[in-house]
Amino acid sequence: MIKGYWSMLLLGIVALVQVQMAQAGAVDEAVRRGVLKVGTDPNYVPFEMTDRQGRVIGFEADLLEAMSDALGVTLEWVPVAYTELIPGLLADRFDMIGSGMTVTQERNLKLNFSDSFIIVGQTVLLHPRLAGKVSSIEDLNEAGYRIASTDGTTGEAAARRFVGAAQLRSFATAEEGIRQVVSGRMDAFIHDAPYNLIALAKPQNHALLALEQPFTYEPLAFGLKKGDYDSLNWINHFLNQIAQDGTYDRLHDKWFRDTDWLSEIE
Known part of the structure; x- marks a missing residue:
């Protein structure tokens, strides 16, 4: 009986240790x-x-x-x-x-x-042909505009929420989304403000326009x-x-x- 008791106690201690190890953060x-x-x-x-x-x-x-x-x-x-x-x-x-x-x-x-x-918050980069035509995110919520974002990001979710009437397309990387706007294949790119700010400083993106006021929190x-x-x-x-x-x-x-x-x- 005593031997069985100690065996059960030992098994309980081993199980407790295993649970604690499994719960280690x-x-x-x-x-x-x-x-x-x-x-x-x-x-x-x-x-x-x-x-x-x-x-x-x-x-x-x-x-x-x-x-x-x-x-x-x-x-x-x-x-x-x-x-x-x-x-x-x-x-x-x-x-x-x-x-x-x-x-x-x-x-x-x-x-x-x-x-x-x-x-941070989402901001918009625009192709220069939209100068004088678009001054807010609301202006882009039309079927004629093509909006780029990045797969799986809150920029993609923001595009669906704020400009759902536009033609939306998501790309694997932010760099590719911006390239699409630079080339003129897309009209605008939605992404986090710090990233867009740095992107504007790069020579290949110097012609892009920006709606710098974030529209999300x-x-x-x-x-x-x-x-x-x-x-x-x-x-x-x-x-x-x-x-x-x-x-x-x-x-x-x-x-x-x-x-x-x-x-x-x-």
């Missing part, structure tokens, strides 16, 4: 492994993009580097298409999403988000699996810490005030 797992794996689509200037050496750089990339340093681990990027970010997280291909992802109600049903690290945040509250707690405290110690402002100025980094990607 992204941060705990990264510390255990020594590597923080982050899923990203490195095509969102200036948040995450590849330089001439193929390295992922950008504002969000620097935030994640600082986060990894604070954890005492190495940062490992897992590049995927934007539409594969949430499926990849749910399939445990990486620990978290760091890819300029906007917090939406639909996405929040599938994963948890950290506190926002920046607020979009907080960007890091995405984690549902129920990973310990990791969310740690990340939110990290974001608060770097906001207080000047790290956030320094990195923000590096990517949004200075333009020296443009030479690294062109």
Whole structure:
């Protein structure tokens, strides 16, 4: 009887340990492994993009580097298409999403988000033939206009919501969407304000016009699996810490005030 009791107790302890290991969050797992794996689509200037050496750089990339340093681990990027970010997280291909992802109600049903690290909004880039014809997003809501956006983004959702009467087409990358407008095959491109602002500074896009006033409100945040509250707690405290110690402002100025980094990607 005693032997059976201790056997049952041992089995219970083993089961408890297995449950605790299964419930280990992204941060705990990264510390255990020594590597923080982050899923990203490195095509969102200036948040995450590849330089001439193929390295992922950008504002969000620097935030994640600082986060990894604070954890005492190495940062490992897992590049995927934007539409594969949430499926990849749910399939445990990486620990978290760091890819300029906007917090939406639909996405929040599938994963948890950290506190926002920046607020952006959608803006519009126009072909120069629309000068004097289009002054707001409402003006583009007509069947004669061809509107480009990027697959799986809130820009694509905004296009459906605000200019649903127009001819909508979504492209795999923002760069391709802009090229379509530059070439005249599309009339306008909808995307996040910081990206569009940087795109206008590139010589090949200098003729484009911009509706610079954002017409949506979009907080960007890091995405984690549902129920990973310990990791969310740690990340939110990290974001608060770097906001207080000047790290956030320094990195923000590096990517949004200075333009020296443009030479690294062109």
